[in-house]
Amino acid sequence: MQFQWYPGHMTKAKRQMQEDIKLIDLVIELVDARIPLSSRNPDIDELGKNKARLIIMNKSDLSDENQNKEWAAYFKKMGCYVVGLDARTKAGMKTVTNVVMEACKEKIERDRRRGILNRPVRAMVVGIPNVGKSTFINSYAGKACAKTGNKPGVTKGKQWIRLNKNLELLDTPGILWPKFEDQMVGLRLALIGAIKDEILNIDELSLELIKVLTRDYAGILTDRYGVDETQTPVKILEQIAENRKCISKGNELDYSKAAALLIDEFRGGKLGKITLEWPQVQAE
Template sequence: MNINWFPGHMFKTQKEIKNIINLVDIVIEIRDARAIISTTNPDIENLTKGKPKIIILSKIDLADSKVTQDWIKFYEDNGIHCIDVDIIKSKNIKKINDKISFIMKDKLEKYKSKGVKNYTLRGMILGIPNVGKSSLINKISNNNIAKVGNRPGVTKSKQWIKTKWGIDLLDTPGILWPKFDSEKVGLNLSYIGSIKDEILDTEELSYKLLEFLTLNYKSNLESTYKIEFSMDVLENLDSIGRKLGCLKKGSQIDYSRLSKIILGDFRSGKIGNISLETPKDLIEEVN
């Protein structure tokens, strides 16, 4: 799947980040816990170089908890500040503020020694589309200020927002990079909904997703669809189609309809808690 997608607002956001990064005290980068490697934008690393940073793993309610903890340990072992959060249930949200206070302690003490007692920290929230940036801002601002939607491209422009923590946060549109050289990255971003379905072949996408799930989460599939699965992906796809009644005239499988159901079941968590990548994948990629 050769995906080349870089809307104009993303290019504009990159320019704005370059212009404003010196005004920011700390960067909060959000990554989807289901696909941490794929939701790591290499451009963000370059744009924010030299700034203190916290990595937030969002959507942990949809990810494999064991794999998420492996990622937390991996980051801690490498001296990287990382917190896993469930934004909807407010799990670990307060830990973000505690971590910011810890990281910025010296800077705040410095201002205090100069007589500035109530210095307002400025943070920038960054991430690719649909990882939960605006949802997090709304949670810590106690107000639905930032627009939220379960699809990419909802936030179109940057906006400063005051929070209950005494830190101003800059919400930015999701930034993808111009071209995905890795097919796996493109697929994973498509699975989790960071790329609009309208530009994708959803039938091929659902087949590839089912291929991954059959190999790694077969018991989840069997529990969800109440079918005994084989290692034959097409056979499994047809079995799901017949089970769900996704049929055309002549009892032919309606793959277009079926593909949307499978993708929806994965994205909503109906198939269970699933992680598409592990720290081992990153180590193998580097080596």
């Protein structure tokens, strides 16, 4: 599968972020904890250099807990602060505030020395589509101040959100980078729903997911669907269709229905806590 997707509004968004970064003390970057590296936009490192950095590993309730710890250590080595959470709940938001203040301690102290006592920390919230930026902001602010949706591209323009006298957030549209150098990055993004399903081949996507799961999480598909994991991915998908009664008109097995079922259940966490890329593999 070849993955390319870069709508025009994302080019505009990137230019806007290059302007806005001058006003910012801290870059809060949301990544999907199931694919922490693949769900990062490498442009953010360039945009946010010389700024304090906080990485929010969102959807960490859906990812492998052991790998969450490994990834947190990986990002800390890069000089970033790290918080893992599920943005749909308010749990962990107090931790975010504490870490934000810790990350901006030098800036706050510098202001104090200059006699500036009430200037709030200004943080830009960034992330690729569908990592949960708007949901995070709404949970953090305690009100629906940013649009949310489970489809990529819901946040179209920037908006400032004042959380309290100490902190202001700048929401930005999700941006992907123009070209995936590594097609595995595109595959992982497609699996978590960061690329619109309408432009993907869900059947092929499900076969790639089966390959990953049988390699890294042996037994998960057997437990959920009663399949024989020693079979080929196509055969496993066929067994899922049989066992879940995915039948089309004419009493034929509906592979596409089985594929969509598998992808949906993975995204919804019904297969268990799964991380699709591991930091030690990335290091190698």
